[in-house]
Amino acid sequence: MAEKTAPARAVAERKRHTILMVSDFFYPNFGGVESHIYCLSQCLISLGHKVVIMTHSYGNRSGVRYMSNGLKVYYIPWRPFFLQNTLPTFYLTLPIMRNIFIRERISVVHGHQAFSTLCHEAIMHARTMGYNVVFTDHSLYGFADIGSIHMNKVLQFTLADVNHAICVSHTSKENTVLRSGLPPEKVFVIPNAVDAAMFNPAPKRLNCDEIVIVVISRLVYRKGADLLVEVIPEVCNLFPNVRFIIGGDGPKRLRLEEMREKHSLQDRVSMLGAVPHAQVRSVLISGHIFLNSSLTEAFCIAILEAACCGLLTVSTRVGGVPEVLPDDMVVLAEPVPSDMVLAIKKAIDRLPSIDPHAMHLRIKNLYSWHDVARRTEIVYDRAQRCSDENLLQRLSRYLNCGAWAGKLFCIVMIIDFLFWQFLQWWQPSEDIEVVPDLMRAGCGRGGDDAGRQC
Structure with missing residues (x-):
């Protein structure tokens, strides 16, 4: 048998991730975060990874939907409460998120947007269950007004235990590090991109009279x-x-x-x-x-x-x-x-x-989404190499979030852990049906097809 070429060996050696993208902001709502999640997911699929998206329901759009290239979207039955955000519940989302994590055999949970309630809750539950977690921040916040102070404390709690974070610009990285207290070496800068095939100039140059x-x-x-x-x-x-x-x-x-x-x-x-x-x-x-x-x-x-x-x-x-x-x-x-x-x-x-x-x-x-996906893949690989820790080891990071806030965050995480243990007893993981991997033969093998899809 002929020896494999270098690109073929690279594809074969690449670790395949099963990624769950979580955010309150996704299609049919439109915006920069929604576009980012969709385009990144499509390119990660073309690189050979499995990607699933979880968001809240939009109108009568609830349940499981499929998009291009086999991208699966869970529209969970939570209604938006304010500015397309769901009402914070802390623990009520744990049963449904646990089922999705286990059903889809998730290896990395990737949360998007600092003011997404679902994102914060998914990161909290994922860390309780021992999953690797990556967070992408898409916005800048201040430090003086009441809303920003509140959001910054929530972000400090959520990011206290993430494996890695991604920011879309160097300015955003500085802002996120200052707001959350994350070590700078845990934060990567990966910019957004644009679908050049979709946004091309007019065939004829416009007249400048008007x-x-x-x-x-x-x-x-x-x-x-x-x-x-x-x-x-x-x-x-x-x-x-x-x-x-x-x-x-x-x-x-x-x-x-x-x-x-x-x-x-x-x-x-x-x-x-x-x-x-x-x-x-x-x-x-x-x-x-x-x-x-x-x-x-x-x-x-x-x-x-x-x-x-x-x-x-x-x-x-x-x-x-x-x-x-x-x-x-x-x-x-x-x-x-x-x-x-x-x-x-x-x-x-x-x-x-x-x-x-x-x-x-x-x-x-x-700017290429394919390049963004490759760089994000490296962050996932680094997250997978992070060592597993028990609850006591993780609680020490929450204690460092403040004299009073740290203790409150520890209580929140202990309750989340106990609720998860109860669910493990009530419905063991073995009783949850795993979704068969229906990835099309030949899809996600890298190479020329990957470039065309991105």
């Missing part, structure tokens, strides 16, 4: 909707040939509509409402400039998608945004109206030198 500025964002305070209310009238006043297209919905939409009425800009500001993900590209390629007005951002996939479509980006200089694009693809500004208007003026002056197709090729080479 300049179109595109905004696609949730219309909420954190995304800088109030900043747009100040910037748009000023830009329209300075540049008669500029028109705005605004895609997205949220509580701040009314303010933007009032601004449009007040300044009589109905013919120059188009409000599209919520834009389905499949239609985002068609909106982007109708413009010359993409405007991002976020007040805080760990990475911002939206500006990556816009650049991949060949748009010059104007963005606030916040969080991890300066790390995303090369200087010649973006004009950064402070999150104040006057500086944003000046940045838009600079961008308009630079438009003649922009080559959308060259920009697309650069982004395609810089």
Whole structure:
């Protein structure tokens, strides 16, 4: 028999993981976290791993669903309570999560997003049951307001016992380390990526006689909707040939509509409402400039998608945004109206030198989901090599979370452990039916097929 080639040996030696992605945020809801989980899962499947996703129910979407490439999604019967988050229950999710862990023979539990209740509870239960745990943080938080103080303490509790954490930018890593107290060597930086095949430029370059500025964002305070209310009238006043297209919905939409009425800009500001993900590209390629007005951002996939479509980006200089694009693809500004208007003026002056197709090729080479999956695979391998610890060894880390909080966290984990032991007696693991592995023959073997699927 012929000797195996080096790539074949590498694939054969690669450890196959069974990964459970957990977050309150997944399709049919749309956002950066949802896209990240889906694209990463698809590429991990193409690398030969089994991936299962767990989220809460959305409307009548409950139970088990299958997506492309055999991706399995558990929509557990928990209803969203606030901003698509489920109500914290601490222990009520343990029975159903335990069943999923055992049924799917999970080896790594991967939680996403710091303010996802399901993510926190899954990490807690997974560590109680001895599973390896990885956490990805997608957002930045402050340190002074009540909400941030509360969230930071919750994060400190949840991450006290994780094997490793992933952040989407270096700024996000610094923020997470400071908020959670995690050792920096446990935190890896793996940026987001973009599906270059889905976001490609318009076949013909747009005429610059009328300049179109595109905004696609949730219309909420954190995304800088109030900043747009100040910037748009000023830009329209300075540049008669500029028109705005605004895609997205949220509580701040009314303010933007009032601004449009007040300044009589109905013919120059188009409000599209919520834009389905499949239609985002068609909106982007109708413009010359993409405007991002976020007040805080760990990475911002939206500006990556816009650049991949060949748009010059104007963005606030916040969080991890300066790390995303090369200087010649973006004009950064402070999150104040006057500086944003000046940045838009600079961008308009630079438009003649922009080559959308060259920009697309650069982004395609810089950001690949397949590369993100490979780097995430390394984190899983490291998590698997972490030594097993008993409850007493793990409790010492929770005690270090604070004089009073540490003791409270220990009590929470002890109760979780006792509840798990009760469930082990009530329904032994051997009595839970294991799901047969139905991965298609030839799927996930790496090689050319993997590259095409990602």
